[in-house]
Amino acid sequence: MITLHRINKIYPTRHGPRQVLKDVSLTIGRGEKVGIVGANGAGKSTLIRLVGGVERPTSGYIERGMTVSWPLAFTGGFQGSLTGLDNLRFICRVYGADVERAVPVVEDFAELGAYLREPVKNYSTGMRARLAFALSMAIEFDCYLIDETLSVGDERFKKKAAIELFEKRADRAMLMVSHMPHHIRKLCNTFCVLDEGRIERFDRADDAYQRYTATH
Amino acid sequence: MATECSLRCSLAIQLRVVGALVLREVLTRFGRNNIGFLWLFVEPMIFTLVFAAVWYWMRDKGMHGLDLPILPFAITGYSSVLLWRNAANRCAKAIQPNLALLYHRNVTVLDLFIARLILEIAGATASLVVLLGVTVMLGQAAPPADLLTMAGGWFLLVWFAISLGLVIGPLAERSDSFDRIWHMIQYPLFPISGALFLVDWLPTKVQQIVLWVPMTNGVEMLRAGYYGSLIDAHYDAGYLATVNLVLLWVGLLLVEGNKRGVATE
Numbered sequence: 001m002i003t004l005h006r007i008n009k010i011y012p013t014r015h016g017p018r019q020v021l022k023d024v025s026l027t028i029g030r031g032e033k034v035g036i037v038g039a040n041g042a043g044k045s046t047l048i049r050l051v052g053g054v055e056r057p058t059s060g061y062i063e064r065g066m067t068v069s070w071p072l073a074f075t076g077g078f079q080g081s082l083t084g085l086d087n088l089r090f091i092c093r094v095y096g097a098d099v100e101r102a103v104p105v106v107e108d109f110a111e112l113g114a115y116l117r118e119p120v121k122n123y124s125t126g127m128r129a130r131l132a133f134a135l136s137m138a139i140e141f142d143c144y145l146i147d148e149t150l151s152v153g154d155e156r157f158k159k160k161a162a163i164e165l166f167e168k169r170a171d172r173a174m175l176m177v178s179h180m181p182h183h184i185r186k187l188c189n190t191f192c193v194l195d196e197g198r199i200e201r202f203d204r205a206d207d208a209y210q211r212y213t214a215t216h
Numbered sequence: 217m218a219t220e221c222s223l224r225c226s227l228a229i230q231l232r233v234v235g236a237l238v239l240r241e242v243l244t245r246f247g248r249n250n251i252g253f254l255w256l257f258v259e260p261m262i263f264t265l266v267f268a269a270v271w272y273w274m275r276d277k278g279m280h281g282l283d284l285p286i287l288p289f290a291i292t293g294y295s296s297v298l299l300w301r302n303a304a305n306r307c308a309k310a311i312q313p314n315l316a317l318l319y320h321r322n323v324t325v326l327d328l329f330i331a332r333l334i335l336e337i338a339g340a341t342a343s344l345v346v347l348l349g350v351t352v353m354l355g356q357a358a359p360p361a362d363l364l365t366m367a368g369g370w371f372l373l374v375w376f377a378i379s380l381g382l383v384i385g386p387l388a389e390r391s392d393s394f395d396r397i398w399h400m401i402q403y404p405l406f407p408i409s410g411a412l413f414l415v416d417w418l419p420t421k422v423q424q425i426v427l428w429v430p431m432t433n434g435v436e437m438l439r440a441g442y443y444g445s446l447i448d449a450h451y452d453a454g455y456l457a458t459v460n461l462v463l464l465w466v467g468l469l470l471v472e473g474n475k476r477g478v479a480t481e
Contacts, residue, residue, distance in 0.1 A: 053321030070319045078316070081244050093236030094320050096229075 002028040002051065002068065002143060002173070007060035009046055020046045021057075022197040028143060028173050030066065035184030036177045037212050038194035044177035045071075047194065048147050051175060066142030066173065072133070080121035084112060084131050087120060088138065095139045102138035109164065110134035126154070133161055143173040181209050233322050237331035245335075260298060260343045264290040282417075288348060288357045288442055293411035295344035296373050296435045300409075301402060302340065303377035306332040307385030308395055311474075326471050329385050333378050340377075344370070348442075361444025369437030372453060375460045376430055382467025386474045410435035415450040423450060430459040 009021040020043045028034050038044045049055045051062060052071045078087050088106050092099040107116060110130045115123065123131065136144075144165065166187060177194075178184055184191060184205070191208035193200050195215055202208035246253045267290040274280055310328045317323045351357045360366050388395035410432035415423050426432050433451040440449030 052319070054319050068321070070321065079240065079244055082240070086240070086243060090236050090240050091320070093239070094233050094322055096232055 001030065001063075001065045002175075003063040003065075004051070005060050005062070007047075007050060007057045007062070009043070009050060009055075010058045020197055021050070024060075024197070024199045026192070026199060026201070028175055030142065031171055031173055032190055033174045033176070033188040034190045034192060035188030036175070036192045036194050036199070037181045037184055037208065038177070038179065039215075040179060042194045043197045044179070044194055045147055047199075048145050048175065048177055052145050067140075069136060069139075069141040069144045071145045071147045072136050078120040078128065078131070081119055083119055084110070084116040084123075087131070088116075088135060091135050091139065097139045105138045106131070106134040109137055109160075126157075130157060137164055141172065143175065144169070146174060146176040148178055181205075181212055185209070229322050230324075230327065233324075233327045234330050234334070237317075237323070237327055238334055241331055241335055257343050257346060260291065260294045260347060263294045264347065267294070284414075284443075284446070285357050287351045289414075289439070291344065291347045291351065292438050292442060293435060295340050295347070296431060296438065297406055297409060297411045298343060299337065299340035299373055300377045300380055300431055301406070302336045303333055303381040304384040304398070304402070306336050307381035308388035308398065310385055311389045325386075325474050329382055329471065333381050336381075337374050337377060341370070341374075360442045361446070362441045364441070366438055366441030368453065369434050369439075369441055369451075372437065372456045372460065373431065373434035376434060376456065376463070379460050379463035379467055382471055383463055386467070386470035389474060405429070405431075408432070414439065414447055416448045427452065427455075430456050 004024055004026040007021055007024040008019065010017045010019045012018075024047065026034070036044055036047065046055070048071045050057055052068060053062075053064075054071065078084075079090075082090075084106075085103070088102060089099050091097075092102050110116065110127075110133075112123075112127055112131060115127060116131075120128065120131070146165075174188070176184060176188060188205075191202045191205050193202070193208050193211045195212075200208075200211060202211065246255075264287060268286050271286045271290075275282070307329050310332050311325060314328050317328070318325070348357070348360075352359050384398055388398060408426060408429050410426070410429070415426055415432065415436055418426060427450060433453065433456040436449050436451035437453055437456075439447060440451065443449075
């Protein structure tokens with residue numbers, strides 16, 4: 001279980017402090033799929049980053065009773081001068097995962113062929129995205145954080161990625177944020193609306209959808 | 217992979233992450249071709265040779281009558297500068313290019329600094345040991361008189377480099393102007409940091425001022441260890457240790473502050 005206790009996040013800006021999240025409390029149970037919709041700038045990505053531990057809340061705290069992935073934004077932060085394989089090795093070392101086991105997974109999934117052993121700076125955008133997604137599949141987590149829905153590569157790869165994430169890992173928890181409610185409706189079983197930093201939770205997608213459209 | 221964990225498993229994670237970062241830095245900086253790391257020695261070697269040449273030329277012209285084995289002098293001096301200068305400069309640029317790595321919760325700003333510090337310390341130490349070792353083996357210099365004092369001096373300098381890096385790194389990250397100012401002050405710091413002179417050569421009044429510069433005390437101690445009774449060394453190890461402790465404390469506070477402030481793209 002992951003529990004957020006009264007999270008506030010304030011960013012300093014040129015016009016003074018800006019509160020992005022206000023008193024957000026949330027629990028994500030094992031295997032639960034929580035979808036959060038909100039307009040651009042509602043604080044969705046900030047929430048994902050806080051749950052992922054990329055940033056810290058200004059106040060409040062987060063309990064992580066299961067392993068949590070990094071935010072899968074599918075763009076990836078690679079060292080361009082290193083090869084795809086080097087980047088994979090780095091990720092495995094950081095998470096204490098077995099490199100030998102991860103290599104075939106990434107080879108198979110990213111479909112980069114010999115390019116896996118080329119510097120990432122020689123990759124096309126699609127290749128980068130495929131590598132990034134493959135890396136996040138090489139390490140197993142209890143809970144995956146997904147910032148916006150899959151928007152990687154061509155239709156075929158999107159389908160493949162969806163199978164990998166939503167079918168093969170159907171038993172995992174997920175926290176997914178999107179500004180497109182129909183994605184969330186399909187994939188989640190708990191729904192939240194984030195509006196101006198406040199969160200509201202709904203058990204039915206329709207209720208969440210109504211609440212979301214009422215303000216937009 | 218543990219989620220919330222004890223001090224021991226946190227330490228294990230930190231070691232793992234720092235190890236991964238060091239390997240990654242080695243690859244990006246030196247590449248796969250194995251001569252890459254030789255650059256570590258080229259810079260101090262050139263400095264040592266130029267310094268020795270100037271020294272002998274000045275003595276021939278009668279500008280000084282000092283009879284000091286000069287190669288070890290140049291090597292100890294420049295390795296020390298290399299140590300604190302590179303540690304600070306590499307820390308100053310540690311965060312920006314590695315921002316994406318902070319997406320991984322286990323990777324912290326402190327880890328980025330530690331990884332770079334380890335590499336710089338290893339590099340400067342290697343250049344000191346190898347260059348001095350080769351010089352001694354070639355019969356161009358005597359072996360160190362007192363290895364323990366040398367090691368003590370080097371240890372204090374390493375500690376200083378770590379503390380300085382942890383102060384400069386977060387500050388340079390917060391403000392570009394600080395980064396520029398630091399670059400400006402490190403040039404005058406080089407000649408007064410004890411690399412180019414023995415404190416004993418200076419007038420007493422100047423000595424007192426120069427010994428306020430922390431690294432001068434470390435270089436002087438390093439040389440006291442190497443030359444033994446050949447020189448009159450002036451240094452205060454306690455003063456350097458105190459400065460180190462204060463800098464380290466300030467540095468860790470700054471790093472902790474950065475942790476909250478760093479916004480990833």
